[in-house]
Amino acid sequence: MEARDTPEFADLLLPTNRSKSAPLWSQVKSALSQLILKGELSEHAQLPSEAELCLRFGVSRTVVREALSQLVNERMIYKLQGKGAFVAGRRDEQDFIGTTLSFSGELADKSKTVSHRNLRQEIALPNVRMCKLLGISSDTPVVVLDRLLSVDGHPRFIVRCALPEHFVPGLDKMPMENRSLYDTIGRQYGIRLVRAERWIEATSAGPEEVKLLQVPLGSPLLGIESVGSNDRGEKIEYYTSLYLTDRSRLHFSVVAPNF
Incomplete structure (x- = not known):
């Protein structure tokens, strides 16, 4: 009311x-x-x-x-x-930006209900940015997984992932609705991401985000780009995402470099 x-x-x-x-x-x-x-x-x-x-x-x-x-x-x-x-809604602090934790994995630890709705799941050829950050050629197939993540029933996050197919054969056919990507690749392929580079920028909701995130046109969003690597330094996952921060704030731990 x-x-x-x-x-x-x-x-x-x-x-x-x-x-x-x-x-x-x-x-x-x-x-x-x-x-x-x-x-x-x-x-x-x-x-x-x-x-x-x-x-x-x-x-x-x-x-x-x-x-x-x-x-x-x-x-x-x-x-x-x-x-x-x-x-304003109460804002949960989230650490996934500064760690290799997944967004859903971190919130599950905080007793939040996280749901995943698949928007796209198929094999495709990589775009120029994927090629650069994953270190692959333009003819290397990737498994594309685009999803809408909701927290306690509220849309929060649109994430678009790409993983070289040779690391995750069959992932394009695997049922991923309401399943954690990181948990799945860990169990099915023995992949554990230990390092990630991420870039963050301010952006705003366009027509597609308005529909998916249920926000007014032009609402502020956080754009995130990430590439994750395994313990052998192989680049496994590339993703871009649009994150609605009206109910949360991101937490970073900053450590001075060793000289």
């Missing part, structure tokens, strides 16, 4: 105290923060409109906008163009 439709919520919004030394925007921000932290507002609940907040707090729209801006910066709320402000 949206916050604006809940009478109890409206009663919690009290006018600001102009005798206090704290700026009015800070008082508004603090009041909304407390409601969010105490659970009075559930994840993704819609906040009242700016006009309603002005009325409830007895302040100007400039004050309300500053308070909301601060809450956005602190990732307590988010805004959708033309729709308003919403309470």
